Amino acid sequence: DQQVKQNSPSLSVQEGRISILNCDYTNSMFDYFLWYKKYPAEGPTFLISISSIKDKNEDGRFTVFLNKSAKHLSLHIVPSQPGDSAVYFCAAIPLMEYGNKLVFGAGTILRVKS
């Protein structure tokens, strides 16, 4: 039973346009959400996070939006660059368990075409 779902296995976007990666979760105890990026033959690297008390967090070209009532979050990348091509994992942490038990989605492959 996947508690964190990334329903789009892949996404293709033109360079300069917006990339929107989506993530849904089922566990209402999730309190903290993260996005990781993974290049081939490397481990995932942390990208951006958001606490459940916020609905938006922005870091440069990356913005994460959280809709708690819909149990949905999204990652926006604007403008998209070819170097953003990677697998993006959404992850969630249950309440009071920071640093513990990251629950990951299956990932979305983003391809940014130049």
Place this chain on the structure above:
Amino acid sequence: DARVTQTPRHKVTEMGQEVTMRCQPILGHNTVFWYRQTMMQGLELLAYFRNRAPLDDSGMPKDRFSAEMPDATLATLKIQPSEPRDSAVYFCASGLRDTEAFFGQGTRLTVV
């Protein structure tokens, strides 16, 4: 440059053989995770430790998998006996209670 180090990077073994994967967490990190990446499941949590004590290994097949932390600088994941379905990339990650987890580069295991 602090990083999580995993060895070996690649391992090919025959079915039935024992496999040991090693991880050196970032110095000072007190939480260590083992994840497995598969095409269908994404990143599955196998086990994690806090201050070297196992907190949760419910994601790990107990009959063949074992995870230990002999000391604060070494975590091991062992599979005995290995099976073809164990073929995957195994990631170790470390962190502190209030930070994100930092991942190693992974061990790509192929069981033939």
